[in-house]
Amino acid sequence: MKRLSTGVHLPVWILLGLVVFLQPVGQVAADTKLDLLLDPSGFLSGAMHAWTDDFTLGQLQNQAYGYLFPQGLFFLLTDALPDWVAQRLWWWIVLGVGFSGFYLVLSKLHIGLMPLRVIAALLYALSPRTLTTLTTISSETWPAMVAPWICLPLLASRITSRQIALSLIPVAALGAVNATATLAALVPAALILAYRQRWLHGIAWSLGVLAINSWWIGPLLVLGRYAPPFTEFIESAAVTTNWLNPVEILRGTTSWTPFVDTERQAGYLLVNSRVFVILTVLVA
Structure with a gap:
């Protein structure tokens, strides 16, 4: 069964890749922050500061810090590639991560047969919300695609500190471009812990979430205070x-x-x- 499950992901990822790369070749979309795609190192260096004088007469930067990881790091690593290729690769990863995560959750819960799980996972990855935001503000799409991975370890028959740690790893990859989207991606996992009445584990998980997200909570408070x-x-x-x-x-x-x-x-x-x-x- 494990081998069958593994064999599902590769062909679907290939299919998603074809769909993504068949979009207008050589063209880029203004996905959220266009300068992150065109000049990732310049954008990320500026994101290290709350204030910028590159726009208008100077301003407090909105959400720039949220791109540092993982989206900013991805475009920094792919800077040598043509811009449109780097952008398509990012979209491909977003969709693939969403599909695989949701499929694994369904498998863990033993919901449906394999073909139905594939269809359901594709519907999740290609939901109306995803189709609306992927090419224009993928930073909002990404947290929803990571959410199943946060839940997956917490669906184990027995929750230990290991499952809590495994759940916190994808939390670190949520990013922080939109704090609401990031927090929304945490809700399903929190509900699982509450439903299973794992209160001590829930406290440990919550503290871990706060610690992991402290890197962007501070800048967000600065923005809220002065902007x-x-x-x-x-x-x-x-x-x-x-x-x-x-x-x-x-x-x-x-x-x-x-x-x-x-x-x-x-x-x-x-x-x-x-x-x-x-x-x-x-x-x-």
Whole structure:
């Protein structure tokens, strides 16, 4: 059974790679911070400081520190490659990690037969939320793809300190571009510990999460202390939740930008095309 499971991942990864690299060859997308792709070393060196004078008349940097790891490190290591290739590789890893993690969770829980697990894992990796955000703000897609890996060790029949440590390893890889997305990726694992009533393990896990994420919590507090409330001007809670309703949440079309802009083509079709709306409702 283990050999069969291992054999599932490679062909699906190849399929996902083909899908990713068949996107417009030679072109790059403005995925979150374009300068991270074009000049990763310059961007990351600037991210070490709260203040930058490279834009407007100077400003406190928003979220720059969150790219240091893992996304920033990845683009730094792939800087020698053509920009579009490095970007496609990143998207490929994001999708592959999401598929494999979700498939392993289903296998661990003995849910469904292998073909159904593959379909379910593909639907997870290629969910409407992923299709909407992957090519424009993949930093928000990544935490959701890592979330199954955080849960996987906690599904063992017996939880020990080893399982807690194994769960914390992917926590370190969540990144911190969007603190809300990072925290949301921790919720399933926390619910598992609560459901299994592993209170002492839950405390140890929570302390580990705080320690691991301390590298970005500090800069976030600095930003919150000295920066103006800019989110109220560009994406307040009232704006971002205006289109949310039970159907949209069920479909996974919770990203607000496709409702007001056509830039994210896949996301725009998912919320405006009757065909895609009906299909996603049926799948959900």
